[in-house]
Amino acid sequence: MKRLIFTLSIFSLLGTSCQEVITVDLPSQAPKLIVDALVRIDTSASTTLVSIEVRQTSDFFGEISPISVDQMTMSNLDNPGNNTDQVLDETEPGSGIYQQVFSTQELARDRWFLQIDYQGELYVAESRMQYSVPIDQLTIGDGSLFSEESTELLIKYSDVGDRQDFYLFDYGNGDFFASEDAFYDGQQFAFSYFYDEEFNPGEVLTVSIMGIDRDFFNYMNLLREQNEGGFGPFASPAVSVRGNLINATDIDNNNNYNNVNNPDNYALGYFALVQEYRDSIVVE
């Protein structure tokens, strides 16, 4: 909830304040690797098609473009079995989309290790699937937050008590909301989400709920804050949102335990295995 407070934006109250788009000269830097590896798992299916995208950063006013990596693999740390490193294949050369089919049971149960070789550097990340709870009910409400053109969607779900849970809601179009159960542990909880538009009758709204861990919860919140900006007393400070990908090129078990001498060579993005439930509602 503190995140909710933090991200509310305040409109100008006196009428003479204004916002204007301006041109600014921005500094630039060598591009970095982006790893978009949010693996959504439907535990009711026996296999899961894992799809991971890689891109490179651009200047703020430039274009983000897909790239190809030298190799991308995922390994099961707990139960390696026969396939120590499962390679993900690029769907089409230059698309930046790498895919492979995995056993859902193994994905849900074990710790997985992602490795990417790119331009002579090795980037790694580790994740374990977090459980979620299904959505109990979706209802369209009639309230509005800041403007007339909005649609209120009420989401109800039941948290499991006595353990710390974090959830990520995906409303489509890059709209996410992350929540923690600190204030509603073990309760059935409902809250409203406001779409910035009004929908026509017959349109379908789809929402997914995903179980995430605390680090990914912090990551998604920061991501949203940085994307929205904000104004006035609730403006968010500028911060580079670092994911969980480590540059492991120089790390070995003999001499080098850390990257202290190489602070700027990091990859952006996140590798997370999450359990997902979806639900839809038709606008009336």
Place this chain on the structure above:
Amino acid sequence: MKYKHIRFVLFQKEHKNHLLSGLFALLFCLGIPNAFGQQEHTISGVVSDLNTGETLIGVNVLIPELRAGVITNAYGFYSITLPQGTHELIYSTLGYTIERRTIELNTSMVIDIALGENAEELDEVVIKADVEALDITTPQMSVNSLTAQTIKNIPVVLGEADVIKSLLLLPGVSNAGEGASGFNVRGGAADQNLILLDEATIFNSSHLFGFFSVFNPDAIKDLKLYKGSIPARYGSRVSSVLDIYQKEGNSKNFKMSGGIGAVASRLLVEGPIKKDQAAFLVGGRGSYAHLFLPLFDIENTAYFYDLNTKINYKIDDRNSLYLSGYFGRDYFGIQDSFINSYGNAVFNFRWNHNFSDKLFSNLSLIYSNYYYGLELDFVGFKWDSGIENFNLKYDFNHYLSKGLQLNYGLQNIYYGFNPGKIIPNRPDSGIVADQLTQKYANEAALYLDLEWEISQRLRAEVGLRGSHFMRFGQDEFQLYADDAPVTFDPFLLIYKEADPIETIRVDRWERLKTYSNWEPRIAASYTITDDISLKASYTKLSQYLHLLSNTSSPTPLDVWTPSGPYVKPQRLDQYAIGVFSFLKDRAYSLEVETYYKDVRHRIDYIDGANLIANNAIEQVILDGNARAYGLEVLLRKNKGAFQGWIAYTLSKSEQKTSPRNENEIGINNGQWYNTPYDKPHDLSIYGAYTVNDRWKINSNFIYQTGLPTNYPIGQFDFQGVVVPYYGLRNEQRLPDYHRLDLSATYTPKRKTNTTYQSEWVFSIYNLYNRQNAASINFRQNADTGANEAVRTSIFGLVPAVTYNFKF
């Protein structure tokens, strides 16, 4: 030796007893054997305003032929011990006629003086510090005073006179932008200013997110801002002290004054309860712009109000009592789904007691409460947080002899912090009630300060303050491995919150941590000629409460954190040296000061820290350093139809957090970086021109380097969310800030048989409508999806009309 009480009152016609008392005194004194060698006697008393009975602070009491003098204290009291003989005393202060008294001093006497207002001088620009001889010799430096009249003359946005906005025109004082609350002194943070209203600490000095200050200019008697060389009677904050005293209330006549403005109005009522003995003052201020919003179909609301109340009672010549209260609230609501309210409440009891004609004391008992609340109906909860404190102060002014004054006392503040309490606001809300851990602490101090005239040319003020801070136990206290609440990930190279190994409950009266610090203060002045002096000072200060913010300006949501096992007190050393000079027959004055400040244990936040409503703030902060240095120049014209000042500050303010060991990188790679309020160039020009008896024109021009900010060095996307990323902290700057304000005041001729006086103030803020950037944000365009940079400006050209009255 007994003393006779002789009272001189201007224009008073109580002659009948004079001859008799005079004869009596003469007979009495003749009867006493003559002393061995030079005898000394003490003259003491209170200086007050002839018309209102208000005591006057900072009045110079000079004895020119002895080159001696003293200044009335915060309650108008003075005391000076002189050799027996005939002396001329001169009482002077800006805005009043000078009074001279020739005294035949052969016994200790009480001389109370009432000064009449000098109508001509009322319009003078009143930065009081060194207009008179005594001020140029006092070792006190780095201080600026403003009177209520100047504050009301300075044109500000929306025509509302504002204390904080007026202070910003002085050298060394700036703020973090138009929408920012608080102010920064000599490169210090906004939480490093001690703000006192009648001796009580105020935690949030702004209404409506920084647009107005909480001080009603009508209720203010005296205001001083100490930017350095802070006397030993003050402590607790390392950058500055803003000491404001309110009026007590007119003890002679019933008076009313007020103003009606575009956004807010104010009304002050004062008068005697018992003439010359007891008086009251009640002042209120409120905004009403929100009443017009429904006309524009806006269902949102924003308003503030505050109330100042005071009663004083003069029991007898040696005892006075004061009871005062302040209550202020801000209220901001968006359509009932989001309601925010906050404000200060202060209740204060004071007792002045003269133990003798050389020893003045003041005992203050203060209760203060700062409240912050939120109600979010669409989520279903209510949030309350705040700080409570109980404060006891016992201060003594001991006027030992002609060149020696001792000030000492003790202070104690007990704090209770409520970082936040969350409760569901309706039965069907899924929120579970929760209380963030409440914290308790106590800060005590003893001080001794000596004002000493070493020679005719050299004066010194030497002081020592000893402060002692105790952090008490709380319901949930977290313990960490190696006492380290922050860990470092050597692979990702980021600092992260450490998980506590245990959470314990510590009894409220046990101490989690104690800190004790000595704070020496030294200041000296050397008078080169009657018009030029050189001053130097060294100050050491400790600060035990911290308001950490990682937004561009502090928000009311930021929580004050007391020092404790994981947070050390801030420690500052400030060195300052300056030259003060009158020019051209005192028509001009020039002050040039340079300073260097060094702060240890300035806490810094890790990247991505969430500071708001954080129950374990120690997990996201690290210990660092800050430093600031600069040159301040103030050139003033004090006489003539045209008066004003030019204030220029050249400065640097930066901070750094080094890695804790060689396996870490620190914050910002352990390098110095600009604080968010670093302004290398800051120029303010203020002018006041008296056209004639009816019209006055005032104007300001301000030019400042743009504030530090962060521009993205690139962008990335994740799951369709496009996000900028950044390099080192505060490396870029916003565009330079500048604006010109103008105001004209029209005072209609006062009608002969009433006391009703009025004035019209026409003002234009930001005359050439410069769109100064309050912030530049980077975001995706909602329609096109392209990235864009958006500049937010708060005030363009704002005209306003205010009507002020008094009777």
